[in-house]
Every structure is written in C-alpha cells, then in structure tokens.
Amino acid sequence: MKRINVVGTSGSGKSHFSSRLAAKLDVPYIEMDAVFWLPNWQHRELKDFIAALEPLLEQESWVLDGNQSKTNAFKWQYVDTIVWLDYGFWHTFKQMLIRSVRRAYTKKEIWPGTGNKESFRRNFFSSDSVVLWMLRNYWKTRKKYAKLFNSPATQAINCIRLSSPRQAEQFLASAAGG
Numbered sequence: 001m002k003r004i005n006v007v008g009t010s011g012s013g014k015s016h017f018s019s020r021l022a023a024k025l026d027v028p029y030i031e032m033d034a035v036f037w038l039p040n041w042q043h044r045e046l047k048d049f050i051a052a053l054e055p056l057l058e059q060e061s062w063v064l065d066g067n068q069s070k071t072n073a074f075k076w077q078y079v080d081t082i083v084w085l086d087y088g089f090w091h092t093f094k095q096m097l098i099r100s101v102r103r104a105y106t107k108k109e110i111w112p113g114t115g116n117k118e119s120f121r122r123n124f125f126s127s128d129s130v131v132l133w134m135l136r137n138y139w140k141t142r143k144k145y146a147k148l149f150n151s152p153a154t155q156a157i158n159c160i161r162l163s164s165p166r167q168a169e170q171f172l173a174s175a176a177g178g
Contacts, residue, residue: 001025001081001158001175002061008085009141010134011096017085017168018065024175025063030056032066034111041116041128050074069144072153081158084145085168089138096134100124 006018015031022029035052036043044052050071056062057078064075076082087095103110103118110116123129149159162168 002027003057003064003079004062004081004083005064005066005075005079006083006085007067007145008087009092009138010130011092011099012085012087013095013165013168014065014067014085017083017172018063020172021083021175022063024172025061027061027063028056028059030062030064031111032064032068032071036066036068037111037114037116039114039116046070067141072148076153076157079157081160082149082154083171084149084159084161086142086145086161086163087165088163091165092138093134096131100131 004021006014006021008014015033018031019029030053032053035056036049038044043049049068053071053075057064057075064079068075100118100123101120104120104123107117107119110118118130123131148154149161160171162171
C-alpha cells in the first residue's frame with residue numbers, strides 16, 4: 001500500500017481516517033476537497049482540478065481522501081489501494097450532524113486560504129446543505145461503490161471495505177505493521 005484512495009459517503013469520516021492513516025504510514029495526506037474548492041465556495045473545473053491533482057498523485061506514496069467520481073479514471077491509474085468507509089446510515093448521519101453543528105458554531109475556515117466556512121443557515125436551511133447532500137446521496141454512493149468494487153475498473157486495485165468504525169480502527173492499528 002503506497003497510494004491509497006479513501007472513499008465513502010459524505011460524513012463517513014474520510015478526512016479523519018485518511019489523515020490518521022497518512023500519519024501512521026508517514027506519507028503525504030491529500031484532501032481532494034482542499035484542491036477542489038476555491039474561495040467563495042467556487043470550485044475548479046474538471047480539467048483544472050485534474051491538473052492540480054496530477055503533481056500530487058505523481059509522488060511515490062500518499063493517502064488521498066475523497067470521492068469526486070468524475071476523476072476516477074484519472075486518479076485510479078495511480079492508486080494501488082482503495083479503502084471504502086462503508087458505515088451504516090445512522091452512524092454516518094450522526095457524524096454528519098455533529099460535524100455540521102461544530103463547523104457552523106466555530107465558523108472555522110475549512111480549507112486554508114479559501115475563506116470557506118459553514119454556517120447554520122448553509123448547513124441546515126439551504127439547498128447547499130451538506131446534511132441534505134448526505135441524505136440525498138447516501139444510498140446512491142453505497143450502491144456505486146458496491147458496483148465499482150466488483151467491476152473491471154478496480155480489478156487491478158486492492159479494494160478494502162470497512163463496514164464499521166471498529167474495523168477502521170483495526171485496519172489503522174495493523175497499518176505499517178501495527
């Protein structure tokens with residue numbers, strides 16, 4: 001495992017898990033959202049996003065956190081392992097709610113240099129709500145990864161499905177020899 005992409009539904013804990021795994025393996029941590037999002041909640045166009053990701057993915061080893069399905073064909077040519085955080089709905093929903101309240105309350109900038117912050121209005125009372133996004137996409141995302149894990153596109157990649165936080169902790173404990 002040298003180039004790992006951690007995927008999962010919104011709120012599954014990809015960033016937290018990925019940063020811990022990268023630290024454990026002593027490799028760079030790449031957060032796709034930090035590359036994707038620009039100031040004022042603008043985002044990079046696909047070609048610019050891929051151009052920004054490319055030099056990061058050409059490094060010898062890393063942990064990449066994020067889905068961004070439109071980049072799969074590109075990023076998975078570098079990936080040797082995909083870790084899917086496939087937690088149950090209620091666990092993921094609870095994590096999403098806690099994260100959304102915390103971010104709205106603290107108003108901390110999410111990705112340095114972007115100025116992007118979450119608010120109660122944005123998180124709970126807007127069409128840009130991450131909670132609403134999670135509710136709309138949880139089942140679609142699970143189905144998508146279940147299908148992808150059994151497709152020719154991922155045959156040459158080590159695919160690991162972690163279906164509980166306990167399994168994730170065991171995986172982290174065993175990474176790089178424990």
